Structure formats: structure tokens, C-alpha cells
Amino acid sequence: MKSKILFPIVVAILFLGLWDAVVIFSKTDIFPRPYQVFLGIVELVQRGLLLKYIVASLFRVSVGFVLAVLVGVPLGLLLGWFRPAFFALNPLIQIFRPISPIAWIPIAILWFHVDDRAPIFLIFLASVFPITVTAISAVQNIQPVYVRAAENFRLNQFDLFRRVIFPACLPQIITGLRIALGISWLVVVAAEMIAVNSGLGYLIIDARNAGKRYDLVVAGMLMIGVIGLMLDLLIRGLERFDEVRWGYSQRD
Amino acid sequence: MSSSGKILGGVVVLWLVLIALLHATLNLHLFEPKQSGTNAPFRVGFIPVTCHLTCPVTDFINKQMKGKSEFEPIRFQGFPELKEAFISGYLPATFILAPMAMRLREDGVPIKIVYLGHRDGSAMVVHRESLIYRIEDLRGKKIAVPSRFANQRLLVVKALKEHGVPLDSVQIVELAPPDMPAALYSRSVDAITSGEPFMGQAEMEGYGRVLYLTKDVWPNFISCVLAVREDAIRNNRAMVQRLIDGISKSGKWLDEKMDHRMEAAEFVGQNYYNQNPELLRFVLSKPPDRVKYTNLLVRKNDFLEIEALAKETGVLKGKVTFADYADPSFVLSEESIEPYAWDYKK
Numbered sequence A: 001m002k003s004k005i006l007f008p009i010v011v012a013i014l015f016l017g018l019w020d021a022v023v024i025f026s027k028t029d030i031f032p033r034p035y036q037v038f039l040g041i042v043e044l045v046q047r048g049l050l051l052k053y054i055v056a057s058l059f060r061v062s063v064g065f066v067l068a069v070l071v072g073v074p075l076g077l078l079l080g081w082f083r084p085a086f087f088a089l090n091p092l093i094q095i096f097r098p099i100s101p102i103a104w105i106p107i108a109i110l111w112f113h114v115d116d117r118a119p120i121f122l123i124f125l126a127s128v129f130p131i132t133v134t135a136i137s138a139v140q141n142i143q144p145v146y147v148r149a150a151e152n153f154r155l156n157q158f159d160l161f162r163r164v165i166f167p168a169c170l171p172q173i174i175t176g177l178r179i180a181l182g183i184s185w186l187v188v189v190a191a192e193m194i195a196v197n198s199g200l201g202y203l204i205i206d207a208r209n210a211g212k213r214y215d216l217v218v219a220g221m222l223m224i225g226v227i228g229l230m231l232d233l234l235i236r237g238l239e240r241f242d243e244v245r246w247g248y249s250q251r252d
Numbered sequence B: 001m002s003s004s005g006k007i008l009g010g011v012v013v014l015w016l017v018l019i020a021l022l023h024a025t026l027n028l029h030l031f032e033p034k035q036s037g038t039n040a041p042f043r044v045g046f047i048p049v050t051c052h053l054t055c056p057v058t059d060f061i062n063k064q065m066k067g068k069s070e071f072e073p074i075r076f077q078g079f080p081e082l083k084e085a086f087i088s089g090y091l092p093a094t095f096i097l098a099p100m101a102m103r104l105r106e107d108g109v110p111i112k113i114v115y116l117g118h119r120d121g122s123a124m125v126v127h128r129e130s131l132i133y134r135i136e137d138l139r140g141k142k143i144a145v146p147s148r149f150a151n152q153r154l155l156v157v158k159a160l161k162e163h164g165v166p167l168d169s170v171q172i173v174e175l176a177p178p179d180m181p182a183a184l185y186s187r188s189v190d191a192i193t194s195g196e197p198f199m200g201q202a203e204m205e206g207y208g209r210v211l212y213l214t215k216d217v218w219p220n221f222i223s224c225v226l227a228v229r230e231d232a233i234r235n236n237r238a239m240v241q242r243l244i245d246g247i248s249k250s251g252k253w254l255d256e257k258m259d260h261r262m263e264a265a266e267f268v269g270q271n272y273y274n275q276n277p278e279l280l281r282f283v284l285s286k287p288p289d290r291v292k293y294t295n296l297l298v299r300k301n302d303f304l305e306i307e308a309l310a311k312e313t314g315v316l317k318g319k320v321t322f323a324d325y326a327d328p329s330f331v332l333s334e335e336s337i338e339p340y341a342w343d344y345k346k
Helices: A002-026 A034-046 A049-081 A083-096 A101-112 A117-140 A144-152 A157-191 A200-209 A214-240 A242-249 B003-026 B054-066 B079-087 B098-106 B151-162 B177-185 B198-204 B230-235 B237-256 B258-273 B277-285 B300-312
Strands: B042-046 B071-075 B093-097 B111-116 B122-127 B142-145 B171-174 B191-195 B208-213 B224-229
Touching (some): A034 A214, A049 A083, A049 A200, A049 A214, A101 A117, A101 A157, A101 B079, A117 A157, A200 B177, B042 B054, B093 B098, B098 B111, B098 B300, B111 B230, B122 B177, B122 B198, B142 B151, B142 B177, B151 B191, B151 B300, B177 B191, B198 B208, B198 B277, B224 B230, B230 B237, B237 B258
Parallel strands (some): B042 B071, B042 B093, B142 B171
Antiparallel strands (some): B122 B191
């Protein structure tokens, strides 16, 4: 247990020391030292911007991600179960899936202008495909014994989905959600490059405007990283629910 | 649904409500009392460059004088996003590169140039330690411009031509103006040219040296103009007129005395551009005619010159004429413009 806390701290300190040393050694006057980044964060707090920007980014990611879950999970379950629908739609999904959300920026501005809807749309796009694809493969790889048992109980289609397929797929779906949440947080910087005027991504873009404020650029990166870590810890918490844990215990 | 599923659903909904409320309060200011006169504000797009300075100045002075502004300046980071917001109809008016506006007209966008943003106000900056001292020395070098539709690019073409340097002997790349100082510092390009204050930034921080100021190569150079959608002129001509009146009065105010420019550097830097006021003071005063905000009427001859260069370099096809892309009817004479009678109080 001690190494679980101590080791990461030691590595973090080593990393900061190395960073500082490299900046001093290279004599750059552009790239900030760790304490300058810290001062940058303090400045953001004092100006009341940090909380605002974190809230803005979390709002966009939350809405975009939840929409993606609401669309992606049912869609994936259905496509995984009904083969003809899968054959019909899968090529389309596979074409859309590799298109980076950044490529959608021009279209997002045309459709949704430059308010919150455009970044939410981009985050939705980034996360809906991984969620759908994991749900599809979860259904397709379901153990036949569950389905046969359900057939013996003469469950109707709706109950089959609700009581057998969905619970059986849940562990895999949660893994998919975890990946998708990571991606949507990853996309937040690009999504906020659109002319919204808040958010951690915006902080980085705006710092470039402000002249030599690379301390704020790195501060923004750092905040994105730290919050990303917390989001991941949070969604990992889902894996502890009984409904999901059985899926993992098999692997132990 | 299992009980833990219900709890989880509840937590998610609660989180969404909470984060939406926080966002609405902190960023969208939805819960603050609305200003009187609830007409939707007239949006005007701009980029934080001195070429667009009259936009925030007009907004600020209006707010100070009347307590509110009927215009809403919308800041963009680069021209592609600004152009898209204009095409989509989100922006009824915007500051934009002159050749870009003309090209949009060719592409069928209902755009009219109604006033100029500024004159001069640009430079070409090279690295302090480079051996580029004359325009001829640019042969074989890499030059960054803000956009293929930027007048700065046409200016480079003009300057090279006049000094007998073939265009294909230089490499012209597109780079967003805020990224230019860093690109020059790291010497990934040999020369940068865009609107201020990014040229001044490289100069002020010591690694940039001015090769030319635009005023020395192309006197009365125009890079950005104020453009309005035709439907806005048709449906809301009075509003467009008030906008142009405000922009032209701001220009006069800025050029009235140096003190005004120093004040503008402060309130624009802090409230609109998020730039160091010191930097804006530098580019607005060194030298004082580095950028000008008077003599901004839309005149045919200026645009014929731009048109000719733009056609030569393939930016324009030549399908549209001055009458198509410009509407000079809003300001008829320079003398009719009075500066804002307003003094800045901290």
C-alpha cells in the first residue's frame, strides 16, 4: 500500500526536477520552469478564471459524453443483436469512426455556430463511436448459455435485452465508457479552439494570443492532465459495482 | 433496474444539473439581471490584432457612455473560424481580410465591404541574427503569412516583384498570427508578416528585427475591412449605420491624440485582447504612424490595386467588381466623422 502512494510521489518529484533542470540547462527563456507554471496557476485562481474554465470544460464533456452514452449503448446493443442491421450500418460506422473530431470543426461551426453546442457536438462525436463499437462486440461475444437459458424462460425480446443481454454486456461496456471518457476529455482542447470564450482548451489557445505566456499554456495542460486522472479514477469506481464485478473476477 | 443502477442514474443526473447550473452562473451569466433593452445584440467578429482595434474601442466607449452597447464583439482566434461563423449567418458583421472578403463574394457569400479597419499597421520581421537586411535577401527563405487571402501575402508578392526577386524563389507558408513570434524565435521560419501586435512582440522581446513596415513598401496599405452581410443591410440598415458611425468615430478618437491610443492599449489589452498593454502601447506608438485609423472610407482605386494583385496571384478569379463586394454609401466624407467626445477614467 505504501508503494502505491509513495512511488508516484517520488516519480512526480523526479519529473519536476528533471523538467526544471532541462529548462535551466537549455537556457531557454520561452519555456517555463515548474515554479513559473505554479505561479501561473495561482494567477488564474486569483483572477477567478480557473474554476470558471474547469466548470466550462467539465460541462461540455459531461453533456457530450452522456449524450454519446444514451445514443451509443442502445445502438450498439441493437446492432450487436440484430445481424442484418449490423451488416447494414457497420460499414457506415467504420467510415465515420476514424474521422478526427478536429476535421469536424468547420462543419460544427456552420451547424452550431460558436456557442456551447459546437464543442458538445465534437465531444459527442469523439465518444459515441468507441461506445457503440464496444457495445456491439460485447453483444456479439455474449456466452450462448445465457441466451439459451433466457429462451427456456420464454422471455420476450424486451425482457431479454433488459434482464440478460444488457447485464451480461455491462462489464465490457463499462470498459468502453472508460476509454470513451478519456477520449472526450482528450478532445476538449480541440473542441474549445472554436471561438467559445471559456474552458481549459480555450485557456491554452488564449495564452498564445497573450504573447509570451507559455506558463499558462503549460498550466492548462497540467490541469487537463490532473482532471483527466480524476475522471478516470471516478469511472473506475463503476467497476466495483456487483453488477459489473463478476465480469472482471473471471479474469483473476 | 437494479438499485445500484438507480443510484448511479441519480448521481449522473444530479451531476449534470449541478455542472449545468455552475456553467450557467459562472460562464453564461444567465442569472444576472438582463440589461435594459432586450434586443438581441448585433454581433461583430474580430481577432485580437490592432487591425481590428476599432471594434473593441467602439464597444467599450458605448458601454462607458450609455451603460450598454448594442453590439456584441465576438473574438476569434483565427480567420478560418471567423469566416465560417460569418458564412453560417451567426455574425451579421465582421472585421476580415480584404482579399478574403472579395473572394467570399466570388464564392457567392452575400458580403459587402462597408468601411476599412485601418491603414498600414503591419510589418515584416526577421530574426535579429539573420543575414536578411534587404528585400533581395529573402531569396531562398521561408516567409510566414496569416492566410493565402491576407493582404500581407500580396504585399510580399509586390515587394519581391519590385526588387526583382522571383516569387518561386521564396517559400510562403500560412501560420496563425499568435504562433508567428514563437516560430521566428525557434527559427522555423525566416520571416514573419501579419497584423500587430505579434510583429511588435518579436521586436520587443529582442529576437525580431523589422525588415520593413508596410507603410514603407505600400503606403496606405489596407489589410482588414469591416464587412456586413447584405441581409443585415437590407433588414437593419439603421443598425449597420450606427455600427459604422461608431467604428469611424472610434478611429477618429484613436488618432486624435497619443493619450487616447495609450488608454485604448490599456482597456483593450485587459478587457478584450488579453494582451499585455505594454505591447499594445509599443505597436500603437513606435512609430506613431505604424498603424492609422483615419482615412478609412471605401474607395474604388484602393481596391482595384488589391484586385489586380489578387488576380495575379490566383486568390481572385476576377468574376466580381467593386460594385459587387463594396458598399461605400454609409460614410460619404472624411469631414463628416467626429471623434467620440469621451475621456477614459480609470
